[in-house]
Amino acid sequence: MNKKAEEQDTTATETLNIHGASLSRRSFLGVSGSLLVSLALKPNLGFANSAVTNSLDAAAPNSWVEIHADNTVVIRTGKCDFGQSSIYTAYRQIVAEELGIPVDAITTVISGDTDRTPDGGGTFGLLRTNVLNLRKVAAYTREAVLKLAAQRFGVSPDSISIKDGILSAGSKRASYGEIVAKQALTLEIPVEGELTSFRGLTVAGNPPLKDPADYTVIGTPVKNPIVRPKVSGELTWVGDVKLPGMLHARVIHPATLGSTLVKAGNVDKSRFPNAQVVAINNLVAVVSPDEWEAVQAANAVAAVTQWSDWAGLPGSAQLQEHLRSQVDWNEVPGTAGRFNSGDAAVQASRTHAASYFVPYHKHAPIGPTVSLAEVTNGTITVHTHSQNPQFLRMAIAKMLGESEAAVVIRTYPGPGHFGRSNGGNAGSEDEAVLLARKLNKPVRVQWMRHDDMQWSTQSSAMLSDIRIDLNDSGKILRYEATHFGPPMQDDRPIGALLANLPTISSPSPNNPSPVHRAEMYVADSWVYAGIANVAETGHGTYQLGERESPLKVGLRDHSMRTPIQFQQNFPRESAITEAAALAGTDALEFRLQHATDPRFQALLTRLQKESQWQTRPSPAKEDESATVLRGRGVSIMFRDNGYWACAATIAVTPATGVVKVEQITLVADPGIVVNPLQLKRQAEAGCLMGVSQALHEEVAFDQSRVTSSDWYSYPILTMAEVPKLNVVIAPFQGAKIYGQGSESANALVPSAIAGAFFDATGKPARRLPLRPDYIKTLLL
Amino acid sequence: MTVISVNGEKREVKASPEVPLLYVLRGELDVMTPKFGCGLAQCGACSVLVDGEEVRACITPIAALDGKEITTVEGLPARWQQQRNLADDAERLHPVQQAWIDKQVPQCGICQFGMMIKTTELLESNPTPNDAAIVDALTTSGPSPHLCRCGSYAAIKEGIHHAADLMAASGGDKS
Numbered sequence: 001m002n003k004k005a006e007e008q009d010t011t012a013t014e015t016l017n018i019h020g021a022s023l024s025r026r027s028f029l030g031v032s033g034s035l036l037v038s039l040a041l042k043p044n045l046g047f048a049n050s051a052v053t054n055s056l057d058a059a060a061p062n063s064w065v066e067i068h069a070d071n072t073v074v075i076r077t078g079k080c081d082f083g084q085s086s087i088y089t090a091y092r093q094i095v096a097e098e099l100g101i102p103v104d105a106i107t108t109v110i111s112g113d114t115d116r117t118p119d120g121g122g123t124f125g126l127l128r129t130n131v132l133n134l135r136k137v138a139a140y141t142r143e144a145v146l147k148l149a150a151q152r153f154g155v156s157p158d159s160i161s162i163k164d165g166i167l168s169a170g171s172k173r174a175s176y177g178e179i180v181a182k183q184a185l186t187l188e189i190p191v192e193g194e195l196t197s198f199r200g201l202t203v204a205g206n207p208p209l210k211d212p213a214d215y216t217v218i219g220t221p222v223k224n225p226i227v228r229p230k231v232s233g234e235l236t237w238v239g240d241v242k243l244p245g246m247l248h249a250r251v252i253h254p255a256t257l258g259s260t261l262v263k264a265g266n267v268d269k270s271r272f273p274n275a276q277v278v279a280i281n282n283l284v285a286v287v288s289p290d291e292w293e294a295v296q297a298a299n300a301v302a303a304v305t306q307w308s309d310w311a312g313l314p315g316s317a318q319l320q321e322h323l324r325s326q327v328d329w330n331e332v333p334g335t336a337g338r339f340n341s342g343d344a345a346v347q348a349s350r351t352h353a354a355s356y357f358v359p360y361h362k363h364a365p366i367g368p369t370v371s372l373a374e375v376t377n378g379t380i381t382v383h384t385h386s387q388n389p390q391f392l393r394m395a396i397a398k399m400l401g402e403s404e405a406a407v408v409i410r411t412y413p414g415p416g417h418f419g420r421s422n423g424g425n426a427g428s429e430d431e432a433v434l435l436a437r438k439l440n441k442p443v444r445v446q447w448m449r450h451d452d453m454q455w456s457t458q459s460s461a462m463l464s465d466i467r468i469d470l471n472d473s474g475k476i477l478r479y480e481a482t483h484f485g486p487p488m489q490d491d492r493p494i495g496a497l498l499a500n501l502p503t504i505s506s507p508s509p510n511n512p513s514p515v516h517r518a519e520m521y522v523a524d525s526w527v528y529a530g531i532a533n534v535a536e537t538g539h540g541t542y543q544l545g546e547r548e549s550p551l552k553v554g555l556r557d558h559s560m561r562t563p564i565q566f567q568q569n570f571p572r573e574s575a576i577t578e579a580a581a582l583a584g585t586d587a588l589e590f591r592l593q594h595a596t597d598p599r600f601q602a603l604l605t606r607l608q609k610e611s612q613w614q615t616r617p618s619p620a621k622e623d624e625s626a627t628v629l630r631g632r633g634v635s636i637m638f639r640d641n642g643y644w645a646c647a648a649t650i651a652v653t654p655a656t657g658v659v660k661v662e663q664i665t666l667v668a669d670p671g672i673v674v675n676p677l678q679l680k681r682q683a684e685a686g687c688l689m690g691v692s693q694a695l696h697e698e699v700a701f702d703q704s705r706v707t708s709s710d711w712y713s714y715p716i717l718t719m720a721e722v723p724k725l726n727v728v729i730a731p732f733q734g735a736k737i738y739g740q741g742s743e744s745a746n747a748l749v750p751s752a753i754a755g756a757f758f759d760a761t762g763k764p765a766r767r768l769p770l771r772p773d774y775i776k777t778l779l780l
Numbered sequence: 781m782t783v784i785s786v787n788g789e790k791r792e793v794k795a796s797p798e799v800p801l802l803y804v805l806r807g808e809l810d811v812m813t814p815k816f817g818c819g820l821a822q823c824g825a826c827s828v829l830v831d832g833e834e835v836r837a838c839i840t841p842i843a844a845l846d847g848k849e850i851t852t853v854e855g856l857p858a859r860w861q862q863q864r865n866l867a868d869d870a871e872r873l874h875p876v877q878q879a880w881i882d883k884q885v886p887q888c889g890i891c892q893f894g895m896m897i898k899t900t901e902l903l904e905s906n907p908t909p910n911d912a913a914i915v916d917a918l919t920t921s922g923p924s925p926h927l928c929r930c931g932s933y934a935a936i937k938e939g940i941h942h943a944a945d946l947m948a949a950s951g952g953d954k955s
Contacts, residue, residue, distance in 0.1 A: 083887030083930050223884055230889040231880045231896065232873055233813040233854045240812040292795070292803040295819075366817050366825055366890045366929045416888030416930050449818040677884060681935060685887055688931030711822040711927060718925035719918045719933045 018144045020205040021189040025148070064118050064137040064189075065095065067145075069181035071165055073099070073106045078200055079123045079130055080112040080387055083416040084682060084742040085224040086126040087111050090674040094131055094738075097217040098138035098210055099145075100162030101176060112389050112411030119191075120390030121200025122422040127674060127738040128640045132203070137189060139207035144187050148179050196394035196404055198423065198491075198515055212672055212736060221677035230413070238385040238412035239370045243442035246372065248291040249435050250298035251428075251445060252284040253455045254498070256704035258310030258549035265304035272297035280434055282551060283498035287435065287443065295448075311703035312548030313555065320357050320767070322544075323463040323484055329539040332509045332518045337481075337536030339526035346478050346533055348469030352579045356466060356571030357767035358750075360699035361459040362714055363560050365415035365426075368452035373432035374442035380407045384429045385414025385421070391491070392424030396433055399496040399503055418561040418689075420457060423491030423515075427456050430493035434501075450709040455494060457558035458699050458706075460486040460543075462520075462567035466575035469533075474583030476594055478533035481572060486543050487518045488563050490556045497551055506546060507557070518542055523564035524572060525638040530594040555701065561689065562747035565639055570768065573635035573751030577618065578764055586615045587755055588634045588647075595636060599732050603645045603667050607634070610728050611647035611665035618755075619762035628653050630662075633755020635748045640740040642670035643732075646687075648723075648752035652760050654779045657772030661691050661723040661753060670739025673731050679741040683727045686742065690749025692717035696769050782842045786811055787855025788862075797843030801835075802826045804842050805852065813853040813893045817927075824926035827894035828852050834901045836923055853877070853893045856900060864950060875950065876900050879943035887930035894926055899940050907944060914940050 016023040066074040075095055081087050088109055096103040110116055119133050143157075145167065150157040153172040160169045165176050190204040212218075229235045254260070261282045267275045275288040275297035284305060286298040314322035371384040380402065386392050389409035397404040420426045428445040436443040447455070462485035469478040487507035496503040505511050507518045520538035528534075545554025560566075580590035592604050607613065613632065622629050629652045637644045649663040664687045673679055696715045700707045708714035731739065750768055757765045763778045782793040786809060795804050805811040805828070814837045817825030821836040828837050829851040851859055856874035866872070876896050879885075886892045895918070902909055902917040909917070914937055919925040928936070 083889065085887075223881070227881050227884060227886055227889075228873075230886055231853070231877045231892060232857075233852075233893070237812070237815070237890070239816060240806075291807050292799045295803075364929055366823055366888075366927060367815055368817075370816075413889065415890040418929075446816065449820060449822075681884055681887070681932075684934050685931035688933055689929075692931065710820055711818060711924070716927060716929060717931065717933070718927065719936070720915050720920070720925070722915075722933045722937070725934050 016144070016147055018140055018147060018187065019207040021140045021144070021187055021207070023144045023147070023185065023187045025183055025185050064134065065141050067141070067176050067180050069177045071105055071175050071177035073101065074108040074110065075106055075134060076110045076117045077134060078112060078117040078120045078390055079126060080385070080389070080411050081226065081413070082123060082387065082418070084126060085226070085678045088224050088226050089222045089678050090127055091131055091134055093217050093220070093222055093674055094135050095138040097215055098135055099142050099176070101165040103217050103222055105165055112386070114389050114393050114409040119201045120195045120197070121388065122198060122391065123387035124419065124422050125640065125740065127740050131738065133201070135209065136203040136205070136207055139209050140187060140189050143207055145176060145179050149174060152179065196390045198388070198391055198513065200390055218672065218674050219676070222675050224678065235413055238383060238414045239367060239446065241372050241383045241412060243372055243374055243444070246442035246444050247287040247289055247439060248294040249285045249287045249432070249443050249445045250294050250448065251431055251451065252286065252298055252302045252305055253451055254282060254551065255307035256310040257545055257553045257555065257706070258312050258551055258704070259307035260550050262306035262308055265301040267297050267301060271300070277301055278435055278438060280438060280499040282500070283431060283434060283495055285431070285435055285445070287439065310549065312545040313701055313703050314544065315703050316359065316699065316701045319359065319461060320463060323461070327484070327541050329484060329541060331542070332540040335519050335521055335538040337522035337524070337526070337534065340534050340536060342478070342533030344533070344535055346469065348477050349472045350470040350582055351467060352575060352582050353465070353467040354575060354578065354764065354766055356464045356574055358462045358567045358570050359768060360461045360555065361560060361693060361697050362453060362699055362708065363417040363420040363456065363459070363558070364714060364716060365417040365452070367415035368447040368449055369427040369456065370444065370446040371429040371432045372442060372444045373429070373436040375437055375440065378406055380433055380437070381410060382408070382429050382433060383410045383412065385412055386424060386426065386429070387419070387421040388424045392429060395424050395491065395493055395504060396430060399430055399493065399501045400433070400437070401502065419559045419563060422559065423489060425491065425493045427452070427494055431495035434495050434499055453709045453714055454706040457490055457556045459560035459563065460488050460557035464568065464571035466571050468575055468579040470579065470583055474585055476528070476531045476579065478535070479528065479531050481524070481536045481568070482539065483520055483522065483537070483568055484539045485520050485567060486541055486555070486557050487520070488557050488559045489515050490543060490558055491516065492556070494553070497553055506552065507543060521564060522568065524568040527600065527636055527638045528594040530596040562639065562743040565637065566747040569635070569637050569747050570751045570754070574754045574764070574766060577633060577751070577755035577758055581618045581758070584617050586617055587759070588613055589615055591634065591636055599643045599669055600636060602732070603643050603669050603730065604636070606728065606730050607645045607647055607665060607667045610667060610726060613647060618759040620759050622760065627655065629760040631756040631758070631760025633752045633757070633759055635751040635755065637744055637748050639744045640670070641737045642668065642739050642744060644668050644744045644748055646748035646752045648749065648756045650753055650756040650760060652757060652775065657775035657779070659695060659753070659757060659770045659775060661695070661721065663724040663726070664691070664749060664752070665726045665728070666745055666748070667728045667730055668741070668744070669730050669732050670741060671731060671735040671737040673729055673739050676729055679729055679739065680727050682741040683729070683745045684725050686745025687725060687727065687749055688717055688722060690746035691721065691723065691753070693746060694750035694753045694768060694770060695721065696771065698769050782846050784842065784845050784847070785849045787851060788858055793842055795842060798841045800838055801828065801840045801842050801845060801850070802837035805837060811852050811854060815890055815893055817890070821923040823891070823924065824894035824898065824922065825891050827897040827926070829897055829901060832901065832904060834898050834922055853896055856896070874900065875946035876903065876943045879939045879946055883935055883939045883942050885932055885935040885939040887932050891926065891928045895928070895936055898922070898926055899943060902940070903944055903947060907947060909940065909944065911937065
């Protein structure tokens with residue numbers, strides 16, 4: 001039967017105002033009971049041109065939320081999953097909560113694809129700010145459905161209650177599906193912002209939100225539905241995508257971070273008959289229909305490709321000294337901490353002053369970045385794994401000089417890379433596009449392990465001078481911190497730089513985009529309300545080697561899990577531990593004295609209990625001739641409105657310099673806990689990444705190139721080093737803000753471990769990582 | 781021509797003998813769960829079972845595998861069904877896979893194919909491993925430790941113990 005013919009428009013379009021959103025409605029005489037009807041919400045066309053560049057057809061049912069007549073619900077978000085699970089669990093819980101439906105009714109989550117999702121923006125702060133879009137959309141939707149139900153029941157919306165997807169008033173009842181069935185409903189909601197900007201669109205207006213006191217879905221443990229298809233092997237990962245007629249590419253990246261091409265090598269056709277060299281300025285690649293041939297031929301061609309020499313980096317062994325004495329910190333304006341207060345010239349009776357250092361880190365995904373691109377009828381489609389697909393779309397369009405409407409980004413599961421692509425690219429996407437356009441064939445660019453280690457961005461280093469003044473009674477009179485470091489958000493795609501094509505600006509003082517400036521911000525949200533005099537300053541610079549590199553490359557930096565706060569929390573908490581020792585006070589007790597916020601008091605008290613903390617001053621005064629020295633340390637942090645505290649117990653073997661982390665206790669009060677199951681898993685894993693960063697991780701580089709090239713030269717934690725973990729989620733009852741959990745934990749652990757090292761040995765470890773060679777120099 | 785058995789099916793391989801198994805599985809045979817991680821046998825993302833033993837597919841030329849039996853994660857449910865002589869059930873996964881779901885082990889998940897392969901090898905030879913045996917399997921028993929960047933190691937340990945319990949609890953009679 002022809003369904004269309006059955007559907008007769010019986011009414012003129014009716015429009016209702018829903019808290020500033022606009023609901024239009026047409027009814028049908030449908031014979032088919034399974035007619036699917038959607039509530040479509042489209043960006044307000046009155047705002048900027050972002051809606052114009054969105055290839056979503058707002059009239060089609062592919063928008064934010066779709067409610068079907070069978071009571072199933074689809075949600076769409078431009079954010080992606082990197083293993084946090086939030087978009088598959090917490091997002092569904094939050095939408096289900098606002099709608100008053102069971103979480104299982106949300107059967108489908110469509111994410112990331114720029115032609116199939118409405119909002120854009122980066123995958124970060126998922127539960128802090130980003131989910132507010134869908135939460136508001138859900139609230140608008142619920143209000144619209146309430147209004148429709150009120151008309152149907154002949155009652156006022158206030159008298160209708162919603163439970164488990166059923167709207168009822170007295171004896172009248174209807175499900176969401178029944179309310180929307182046999183109608184074409186379109187809800188237009190107000191939005192602000194630019195779709196392809198760094199932060200994407202924001203849903204405007206203030207629909208009434210459900211009171212957290214009435215939550216029944218939020219706060220329950222929800223398993224991640226994506227786990228089954230992941231472990232069964234059913235999911236298509238980005239590296240698994242195969243396009244008809246595609247070529248496999250391996251990029252031959254320059255010999256150094258500043259080398260230009262002198263002469264590309266040739267393919268030996270007798271060995272590699274189907275391989276071909278492609279060069280676009282300094283972007284050199286070998287392609288073949290056969291992947292292994294591409295790998296082998298690229299190795300052979302790389303060996304005979306000639307590059308200019310370049311040396312413009314200080315070398316990682318000299319990095320601290322370079323940051324101290326070779327960088328002109330006056331080129332970029334300094335910034336003052338938001339919590340600075342009090343008197344800079346107070347008189348102290350004792351002072352702790354020291355410098356601390358965090359090296360460059362790698363995001364180090366287990367799978368090197370891989371992307372595919374194809375050009376069909378003028379549309380450039382990129383298949384990739386990105387944390388900010390709309391921003392990547394902008395960058396690709398800019399590089400090509402094409403309109404954003406000509407670019408589509410499709411996203412797939414891929415290896416977690418912890419912030420590397422929150423500005424769109426992780427590497428390889430733009431190279432695939434340029435090669436596909438040049439060859440007029442679909443191209444798959446798979447970086448090898450060494451490409452990923454040596455040509456991706458890194459989390460930048462920080463040098464911090466801390467001074468803590470104590471008064472006569474051993475309390476902190478004044479805290480001063482001065483942080484020096486390169487910027488952390490270079491979103492220029494590497495292929496655009498190598499091919500010398502237009503792209504966004506590198507981090508600089510005058511960059512029009514605030515997140516891409518060179519200033520070093522004081523990210524360190526202040527936790528010690530009991531200290532009256534606080535003076536924090538940040539000093540930024542340009543990326544190391546970038547201005548000296550003919551490629552404008554050098555060491556490109558990018559934010560990584562708990563960015564900037566990781567680098568600034570380590571010096572603060574390490575110094576606080578040393579100041580506690582100077583005061584002759586237990587390190588945890590010292591924090592209780594100064595972190596006077598009641599939530600920190602509750603957290604630290606809980607940590608004392610959970611970690612079986614023995615209150616005494618550091619160091620532990622163990623027998624120095626013992627073959628193993630043990631100690632414990634503590635750290636705290638405030639991030640994303642969440643309160644975090646961590647205790648570490650370690651064993652140091654002076655003869656070998658090996659630090660073994662024996663136990664980590666983490667107590668978190670992150671606010672409203674949306675999904676306790678996944679939050680705990682995130683926090684546990686965050687702790688372990690923190691142990692990895694504390695013990696192992698440092699990017700090695702010489703004057704020309706990154707020399708960390710594989711898992712031996714950039715080691716990360718193994719299972720043999722996993723400590724006993726005790727993660728306690730202890731939310732403050734009455735919190736109004738959703739708790740984030742994929743960050744913070746990793747940034748707490750290194751200073752707790754360093755504090756434990758000081759406790760065990762009496763020697764401060766003021767730089768990361770605590771590798772045996774460094775530890776042995778401390779214990780000499 | 782090299783002939784290998786992949787997940788119970790005999791496959792004739794066109795690729796030349798020096799091509800690593802990983803490229804043959806993914807490129808020629810469309811068996812996609814072994815992932816490219818390093819190409820250097822340093823991470824374990826590409827692990828498969830060869831006659832029941834974990835092998836890094838990224839460095840193993842197929843010349844070494846003629847006549848061998850390869851099992852990847854795609855083949856784990858059938859392997860378990862055959863080992864325990866279980867009735868057909870399209871929904872049933874291998875207990876290791878089921879344990880990974882029950883304990884919500886994966887985060888990004890890219891390393892978990894290799895982790896599950898290594899765990900299967902372990903539990904087939906040691907059905908009740910203690911923590912030390914688990915750590916040994918995942919760090920010192922092979923060419924390199926199996927690496928997880930997300931830090932899911934604690935969850936993996938829980939998953940392995942749970943998988944051992946599931947395997948012990950499974951009857952194995954056709955029902």
